[in-house]
Amino acid sequence: MKTYFRLLSFANPIQKFAIPYFIFTALAIIFSTLNLTLLAPLLKTLFSNSQTNLVTAPKNWYDVIDFFNYYAQLANQQYGTYGALKFVCIVIFISSLLGNLFRYFSQRIMENLRIHTLLNLRKAVFNNVMDLHLSYFSNERKGDIMAKVSADVQVVQFSVTGTLQVIFKEPLQLIAYIVMLFLISPKLTLFSILIIPISAFAIARIVKRLKQQATQSQQSYGTMISYLDEALSAIKIIKAFNAVDYIKEKFNIENTTYSKINRSMAKRQQLASPVSEFLGVSMVVGIVLYGGTLVISKQSELKAEEFILYIVLFSQVMRPAKAISDSFSNINQGLAAGERVLELIDTKPAINDVANATSVTQFNSKLTFKNVSFSYGERLILDDINFEIEKGKSIALVGPSGGGKSTLMDMIPRFIEPQSGEILVDQVNIQHLTVGSLRSLMGIVNQESILFNDTIFNNIAFGKPETSIDDVIAAAKIANAHDFIMNTEKGYQTNIGDRGMKLSGGQKQRLSIARAILLNPPIMLLDEATSALDTESEKLVQDALNNLMKNRTSLIIAHRLSTIKNADQIVVLEKGQIVEIGTHSELLIHNGVYKKLIDMQTFND
Secondary structure, three states: OHHHHHHHHHHOOOHHHHHHHHHHHHHHHHHHHHHHHOHHHHHHHHHOOOOOOOOOOOOOOOOHHHHHHHHHHHHHHHHHHHHHHHHHHHHHHHHHHHHHHHHHHHHHHHHHHHHHHHHHHHHHHHHHHHHOOHHHHHHOOHHHHHHHHHHHHHHHHHHHHHHHHHHHHHHHHHHHHHHHHHHHOHHHHHHHOOHHHHHHHHHHHHOOOHHHHHHHHHHHHHHHHHHHHHHHHOHHHHHHOOOHHHHHHHHHHHHHHHHHHHHHHHHHHHHHHHHHHHHHHHHHHHHHHHHHHHHHOOOOOOOHHHHHHHHHHHHHHHHHHHHHHHHHHHHHHHHHHHHHHHHHHHOOOOOOOOOOOEOOOOOOOEEEEEEEEEEEOOEEEEEEEEEEEEOOOEEEEEOOOOOOHHHHHHHOOOOOOOOEEEEEEOOEEHHHEOHHHHHOOEEEEOOOOOOOOOEHHHHHOOOOOOOOHHHHHHHHHHOOOHHHHHOOOOHHHOEOOHHHOOOOHHHHHHHHHHHHHHHOOOEEEEEOOOOOOOHHHHHHHHHHHHHHHOOOEEEEEOOOHHHHOOOOEEEEEEOOEEEEEEOHHHHHHHOOHHHHHHHHOOOOO
């Protein structure tokens, strides 16, 4: 129940919906119950042979049936049987109209509550996902995260808020029917309501394992979505390696597992309803036999029309009882999905602003690495790194694969944190600065161009939606991108497709550079920005990078000589340690690791 109430907290302010819903539901139940109660005077009017035997007015306000019988008989006496029939039908018509009108209002309010809850829950999940540290996404399946944000939240919406509707409405309806049954015949009602705990026990036994199966179902669905995402992202490689059948089989195995779990769940859920209905019908048969015997033998005060009304009312008792039992089978699936969603919401980012963190607005002197070390588990990645990057200088990071170059670069914008040592901006530890202000000092261009399924304009202006078209064009010209942009179908308003698939590698990279130029940061972080390009594209991109780095502090990871030979300083990393520092010409004379890398031209990260 703790999970349920926590999920329900996303409906706040719930009283805004609960109070009017309760009022309209109560009114709808009152009038719908009266519709059935009016069956007795209707039958009495239709089959009465006398207009003179007028019943006396009921003495007690709760004698609802006698109250309606009294006025039906009064109408029968004054206007005849046909007039009494019209009177009863008009009352039934008005009662039905009001009951359904209030039921409509209650359903609209509940739908608004459901949508409001879904909005808040999905917003909370997505916001928390966006705030999480990068290493979280390295350890989790993207498809599983997508399933939690989409499918799991949807399950919570319908099962948890649907159960809330049942909790509000069905018990009220059940109480209304039972009260009417007691008013008609307390003795028969005490006998008949024994079915309710028996039915509840039977349903509880059936749905006992549903929550465990629901959890397995959601996990399997997340895995399946993850396979789908991987297949769509890597479709070119899959076809190139003739791995289509392998991927199909991998997906189908998980799909089959998911289907088996759902089939088992459905079997239990669908068994609950027939069992409760069978028990209900069996009880009605027992009441007809038992009560009918009492009426026939004159051992009961019930009149024929009252006994018929009793049977009709009791047959309706099973409807809310059945709805309640069904909700118990559905809530397990909602709680299982809810626990997965709440687990994601409860995951805290590993990197946060410290108390009293200050904002930085400019970069004045230097960026310093001081005794910085980092490891993944027991594997040491960086070991006691010390060097400085002066303002306006360009520093190239080179070294064999696995030397720690990308790890070192990721520490500057605090994508990851050093396990020991400090990184200083103008002599201030970056952990004492707000993450947002720190990252605003930096522009990043990666080996893989990260673009969005949007227009060229919006991709360049990403993060600065208020930017003018003139500023975007100016940035594109500096990045050597303007000419190819103007040759596209709609120029800057051309949609580039998913991940920029309508563009070549060089074109995508130049858009990424234009985006960084528009940001106009004092520090640039360039991670293998030309490694995946052909010679012609590399020249255009390199020219764009040279334009980008003018008058800026730059840290460059590269493996091509053309990218790094003009750097002010080259830092050589090997096995997590700095083994050489110097200019291109100085390091060649030194005849060390850098010279060997130059000879092999294998600067890979």
